[in-house]
Each structure stands twice: as structure tokens, then as C-alpha cells.
Amino acid sequence: MSDVSSVPRERVLLIDDDSTVLRNFRLCLEDAGYQVNTAHNASSALSAVARSVFDVCVLDLHIGDESGLDLLPQLRAAAPWMRVVMATAESDASIAVATMRSGAADYLIKPCSPEQLLHAIARQIDARRMERRIEELEDRRNEPALESVESANPLMARMLEIARQAAESDATILILGESGTGKNVLARAIHNWSNRRKAAFATVNCPSLSAELLESELFGHVKGAFTGAHDHRQGRVQVAEGGTLFLDEIGEFPLSLQPKFLRFLQDREYERVGDPRTRKADVRLIAATNRDLAASVAEGTFRGDLYYRLNVISLTVPALRERPEDVMPLARNLLTSLVARYRRPARRFSDSATNAMMTYSWPGNVRELANAIERAVILCAGEEISYEHLPFAAAGMTASIASATPRAGDPVTIEQLERAHIEAILGATPTLDIAAKTLGIDASTLYRKRKAYGLG
Numbered sequence: 001m002s003d004v005s006s007v008p009r010e011r012v013l014l015i016d017d018d019s020t021v022l023r024n025f026r027l028c029l030e031d032a033g034y035q036v037n038t039a040h041n042a043s044s045a046l047s048a049v050a051r052s053v054f055d056v057c058v059l060d061l062h063i064g065d066e067s068g069l070d071l072l073p074q075l076r077a078a079a080p081w082m083r084v085v086m087a088t089a090e091s092d093a094s095i096a097v098a099t100m101r102s103g104a105a106d107y108l109i110k111p112c113s114p115e116q117l118l119h120a121i122a123r124q125i126d127a128r129r130m131e132r133r134i135e136e137l138e139d140r141r142n143e144p145a146l147e148s149v150e151s152a153n154p155l156m157a158r159m160l161e162i163a164r165q166a167a168e169s170d171a172t173i174l175i176l177g178e179s180g181t182g183k184n185v186l187a188r189a190i191h192n193w194s195n196r197r198k199a200a201f202a203t204v205n206c207p208s209l210s211a212e213l214l215e216s217e218l219f220g221h222v223k224g225a226f227t228g229a230h231d232h233r234q235g236r237v238q239v240a241e242g243g244t245l246f247l248d249e250i251g252e253f254p255l256s257l258q259p260k261f262l263r264f265l266q267d268r269e270y271e272r273v274g275d276p277r278t279r280k281a282d283v284r285l286i287a288a289t290n291r292d293l294a295a296s297v298a299e300g301t302f303r304g305d306l307y308y309r310l311n312v313i314s315l316t317v318p319a320l321r322e323r324p325e326d327v328m329p330l331a332r333n334l335l336t337s338l339v340a341r342y343r344r345p346a347r348r349f350s351d352s353a354t355n356a357m358m359t360y361s362w363p364g365n366v367r368e369l370a371n372a373i374e375r376a377v378i379l380c381a382g383e384e385i386s387y388e389h390l391p392f393a394a395a396g397m398t399a400s401i402a403s404a405t406p407r408a409g410d411p412v413t414i415e416q417l418e419r420a421h422i423e424a425i426l427g428a429t430p431t432l433d434i435a436a437k438t439l440g441i442d443a444s445t446l447y448r449k450r451k452a453y454g455l456g
């Protein structure tokens, strides 16, 4: 049996019309560290499930005049992730087995000992944890392994110290910094330093979705809530239950959805799209942006009250050019992981490559450094990466002019010209949408290109 005392956050719902059973089960489970709610009939059970997220439910086969068998499909529809243990008298055992075909995960014969109850619950909690882990791994499928965020730079080291301290609390954290500096990486590190590390870390990319889709992505929706909503869907808030919800590029959060999000931030309460019932969430919030949010507030594109709620603890990740001490340690870590990924022979950097990397200003920050090393690892046939393998050389430039803005006709690649053009348009237009229109591409393509080129 698993050590349930170290898992205080898992929630159990007990449904039984017998108040003695409810009290005894509750005391036993609370002693073991679970959060327990009780319901003595079908309607109070359904409203409890609508309000809160439960991991496991113990459902009596006979709830007074009502049938647990009738309630089971309704519970399954309202909370498909919740694992239901059917509780039954010995004489009903054959029915209990049949209910498992209707979606119950297990059955428990009453009367039972505290050990039997704890054992039945722990088995389902383990299964829930496994499912969560799979959801999280699916989430992380395309993300790199957790990088080290250590730094030899005093400014960065001080920021990391505050981040570690803040990780221990549940306070909302706002991470600021240019694009590509490692704000996502830091958010995940904070989650891993926190006592929520065993629960999920769920990310929402604010600018890649319209207000309607973002609302559903965050809070979930019920079947038929809008065209295309063929099924109930849990939102990222629910995936992050007990863990951390990370909102990337919060500066792009649609104004129309900001009031609902503000309420969620204040009370941790929300409704799924198409369902008026209010639900509670237990999540820690981390948000990141490369925008000047105070300026967005002044311009009226970001609500002031939301900004102040988010800005409880703010951490600024310095640009890579402000922490030159980190360039080579980062480069070496990236080399090690990329060589393993591509199974390539490169093992070190030549003096010329080191000099070039130390001189360059890395406007795209760590993302640009990672891209440069990935390219070099692929191109390098021997053990030593030299200047020729770096992107500066491909463009026929010296490292010192690589940071200058290229113009049409310069000896540069089409990609470098595209990057410079996108950067200039982004700087000259007030919103991503207008920039996309000017460039003649759609906003999501611009979003991808901006990310790939490390543009803020």
C-alpha cells in the first residue's frame, strides 16, 4: 500500500445515506491525510462533483431509495477522471462486479476494516497519479528535459535565490525577460522546487489561441457548449489541480477574457464553458511575459487590477548579453544534451568558436544559442566545433557584425533577412495581429516565427 500520509492533496468523495458509515469512513480517510467530502444523496453528490475536483469516490449501491447504479453514469459523465469504488453489502457482490462494466473501478464489501478501506482508496489514488503522470508526460513530449538554471552571474544568481524562496510559498509569480531568456525553463524549475512538484505542471500559451478557444483551453467545456465541442473536456486548470498552472506570454491575454481570469486569480473559482456551475481549483499560478505590462496597462490593453494581482512576486531573467559568464557553461550543457540526442561526435569548442560565442550579443538569448549549437552539432563531423560550424560563418560574417541589422543585398541568408524584417515590423506595429497583416501571414505563423527567431 502506498504511503498516503505524504499525499495530503488528494480528494475523496463519500456517497452514502448512512451517516454512521459516512462519519467512520471520513475519519479514517482524513487521518490518512486525504481531503474528504460527503454526500448523503444523489443530488448533493452531483453538486459536490460540479463544485470540486475529486480523485476518488466511494459510492454506495443503495443510497436510501436511490440507486448507486443509476447515479454512476451521471458521475462518470460529470467527472470522467474520477475513479469510482462501489460500496456494497456482501449479498450484492455479484451486482457490484457488474457495475464495474459500467465504469466503476473497483468494489468494496461492507462492513469493511479501516485497512480495507484505505487499501481500496490507495489503489485508485495510485492509478489516478499514474494517469496524471501520463497526461503530464504527453504535455512535455515536445519539450526539452529540465535544464539546469544555475548561473555564475551575480544578478541572475540573486534572482534564482529569490525564485527558490518564492517557490516554497503558493504566491503568484510573474516572470519577466526578453524572449528566449529561459522564462519557461525557470517556471518549470520553480514548480520542481515547490512542494507541488509531484502534481502536474500545465502550460497555456496565451497568444496562440483566440479568446473563445483560450477560455475553453483554460477552464474546459461541456459537450455541445459550442460548434465542435463534441465531448466534455477538462481545462488546463483542472489538469494542473494540486500543481502549477503556467501562463506563457500573459501580455497577450485577450482583454475580453481578463475579467473571468481575474476572478479565477482572486478566488480560484471558475465555470466551464457551457456550464453555469462554479468550480474550485487548487493551483499555483506562474505567468511570464516579454512585454512591459505596466505600459500595456497605460495603453488600456491589459487590466490594471489583473496586473497588480499577477505582480505579487516578479522575477526578471536577465538577457544573455547581460550575463556573459553564462554563455560557455550553457553552451557546454547544450552541447552535451544535443550530442546525445543526435548521436554526433562533437565533444568541445575550438578557441575560435569560443571567442565568437563570447563576442556575439545573442539578441535571441538562450534560444538563439541553443539553435546555433544544434546546427553546429549536426554539421560538425569531428570532435571539435569550430567557428565554421556556427551560423555567423554561414552568413560570411565575423561575430562582431553578426549582431548588426542585415539589409537586402548584404551577404546574409534569407532567414536572417526575414528575422530582421519581422523584428522591424513587430517594433513598428501595436499588436501581433496588425504585424501579421502587414507581413501577409497569419497570427499563429507569426507567433511561431517570432519564437523561432527569438524575437520579443
Ligand SMILES: Nc1ncnc2c1ncn2[C@@H]1O[C@H](COP(=O)(O)OP(=O)(O)OP(=O)(O)O)[C@@H](O)[C@H]1O
Pocket: 144, 147, 148, 149, 150, 177, 178, 179, 180, 181, 182, 183, 184, 185, 186, 248, 249, 288, 289, 290, 330, 333, 334, 366, 367, 368, 370, 451
Ligand atoms: N538554462 C538553460 N539551459 C539549457 N537550455 C535553456 C536554458 N534556458 C533556456 N534554454 C533553452 O532556450 C530556449 C528558450 O527558453 P524558454 O522557452 O524558456 O525562453 P522564454 O524566455 O520563455 O521564451 P519566450 O519569451 O519566447 O516564451 C528553449 O529551447 C530552452 O530549452
